[in-house]
């Protein structure tokens with residue numbers, strides 16, 4: 001559990017979608033940056049390509065991003081992982097062909113005061129489901145898949161696997177309509193006790209901001225591939 005839970009809770013707020021924050025030219029620059037960056041992970045099973053946003057590839061975008069986010073959430077620090085050279089990783093680009101499962105991005109240091117995370121879509125089709133439910137542990141993938149739960153050897157920056165969410169909320173069966181519409185890739189039993197807060201429909205130029213304590217996942221609405229940029233903040 002996070003040590004500064006009270007402070008973390010004080011900073012919580014509803015998820016927020018900011019429209020028309022980036023113009024076409026700026027999105028183009030993010031996509032160019034994405035193309036230039038080296039590939040970190042190409043997970044063939046999940047069919048996802050991950051690239052870390054490494055420092056100094058584009059000072060212009062770093063500044064643009066920082067200022068835009070600060071304007072929305074006030075003072076913050078980036079909660080960055082480090083690369084092999086001990087340089088900050090500013091965020092994560094993910095190009096996915098399959099929806100990403102239920103998880104929380106609460107970080108790997110329980111002493112930190114985790115704050116907001118941002119999602120900038122770089123392709124137009126896709127959606128992200130934010131649940132009302134919160135979690136105050138480390139970054140975790142929530143699953144009831146037995147094989148997945150056996151995964152104990154984690155590399156740096158990899159999420160824990162857990163089914164503890166099942167006992168954490170009210171266990172009420174998940175809404176069938178929402179399951180059919182957005183979450184067919186998840187077993188409905190894995191969503192017991194969860195309640196949808198927001199379905200963010202990706203729109204170029206917009207940004208989603210939400211608390212790092214919120215459970216979330218991709219929706220199953222994917223048309224080919226989607227590319228998004230995620231970053232994490234702390235106080």
Ligand SMILES: [Fe+2]
Pocket residue numbers: 103104105216
């Ligand atoms: Fe996430």
